[in-house]
Amino acid sequence: MSPIIIIGAGLAGWTTAREFRKLDTTTPVMLITLDSGDFYAKPSLSNAFAQGRAPAQLVSTPAAKMAETLDVKLLAHTRVEAMNPATRTIATSQGDFGYSQLVLATGAQPIRVPVAGDAADRVHSVNSLDDFSAFHARLTDPQATGKHVLIMGAGLIGCEFANDLATAGHQVTVADPATGPMAALLPLEASAQLRDALAALGVAWHFGATVKSVNLATDAGAQDSALRVELSNGHAAHVDIVLSAIGLRADTALAQAAGLACERGIVVDAALQSSSPHIYALGDGAQYASADNRTLPYVMPIMSAARALAATLAGTRTEVVFGLMPVSIKTPALPLVVVAPAPGTPGDWRNGEPGLWQFMGAQGQARGFVLAGKQTSRRVEQAKLILA
Structure with a gap:
């Protein structure tokens, strides 16, 4: 009997396996991943420094234990080289395998913009535990005495890292072409409050600016820093690492x-089936018909999708239903909970009281909210207004 094969050992892949095993304990399952397969919470990557947690401490369950518990055949450190939907086979670095159903939990890759300079290849991205291990090793290198980090991007992840690194005692500079932190997600007033809260920790902001070049620091002002970064606004800085x-x-x-079929992600229908029968997708790599053809790069959508897909794989076609999914942003300097309105929703942000913003639709109905500071305790109350 050909197994169900899951490609990817992130939250989407392992959760699908776990939910499937709740419904079916006998069908063989194979999980293939390019990394070790260890299970960890990806959101923990952007708040580990302040907690003093090393990469190994972020692993909640080793891969071997996950595979044993879920009765899954794990192929770690294995590259999937091709899929053949017609023959229901995949080619990998460990050989070819047939499947009965195939699950693509391949995730997403960091966007990299062109940067000039002889050290452009030293720019880090953190999108996995392996990435974090490399970043952690560089930042804790005794030779990196300045511990100055320049972050490209003031979006959600950039702000979480800025808060984490500044709290851990590192010097942090952030460059972003927008007018404020999380400008695409927050109303202007909330963005300004986050900017000021992180500035109070020592974060230096450069808005309306991008990184122009990253070079090895060879000039007299370099001291012990390894890199010299130039921004599009003319600012130059010596830093230890660029993220x-x-x-x-x-x-x-x-x-x-x-x-x-692929657009912004792998196109899937309401039951998470791709354009090819017997192939499904979920997680950061999927474009969901049930979410107005959007990608949903957060934990709650992955959990909902995995439960629905497990039922489908077990023989009962189940469509995923995404409920209201507030996002908690890990910026302790200014805790935030956000429910963004759907893209293209007509309306505007209104600040009814300190720390509370509501996105009001054209007919005067609540379509989103942002809660800051102590107001984050009101997430259930505000969610009910949207669902009413």
Whole structure:
């Protein structure tokens, strides 16, 4: 009997396996991943420094234990090279395998923008535990005495890292072409409050600016820093490390090569089936019909999708229903909870009281909210207004 094969050992892949095993304990399951397969909470990558947690401490369950508990055959450190939907086979670095159903939990890859300079290849991105391990090793290197980090991007992840690194005692500079932190997600007043809260920790902001070049620091002002960064606004700084947090793009390479329909992500219907029968997708790499053809790069959508997909794989076609999914942003300097309105929703942000913003639709109905500071305790109350 050909197994159900899951490609990807992130939250989407392992959660699908776990939810499936609740419904079916006998069908063989194979999980293939390019990394070790260890289970960890990806959101913990952007708040580990302040907690003093090393990469190994972020692993909640080793891969071998996950595989044993869920009765899954794990192929770690294995590259999937191609899929053949017609024959229901995949080619990997460990051989070819047939599948009964195939799950693509391939995630997303960091967006990298062109940067000039002889050290452009030293710019880090953190999108996995392996990425974090490399970043952690560089930042804790005894030779990196300045511990100055320049972050490219003031979006959600960039702000979480800025808060985490500044709290851990590092010097932090952030450059972003927008007018404020999380400008695409927050109303102007909330963005300004976050800017000021992180500035109080020592974060230096450069808005309306991008990184122009990253070079090895060889001039007299370099001291012990390794890199010299030049911004588009003319500012130059000597730093120890550059972290790119510009955003993520769905990893559709494997799906596209196999002829599956892909747009912003792997296109799936309400039951998470791709354009090819017997192939499903979820997680950061999927574009959900049930979410107005959007990608949903957060934990709660992954959990909902995995439960629905597990039921489908077990024989009962189940459509995923995404409820209201508030996002808690890990910026302790100014805690935030956000429910963003759907893209293109007509309306505007209104600040009814300190720390509370509501996005009001054209007919005067609540379509989103932002809660800051102590107001974050009102998430349930505000969610009910949207669902009413």
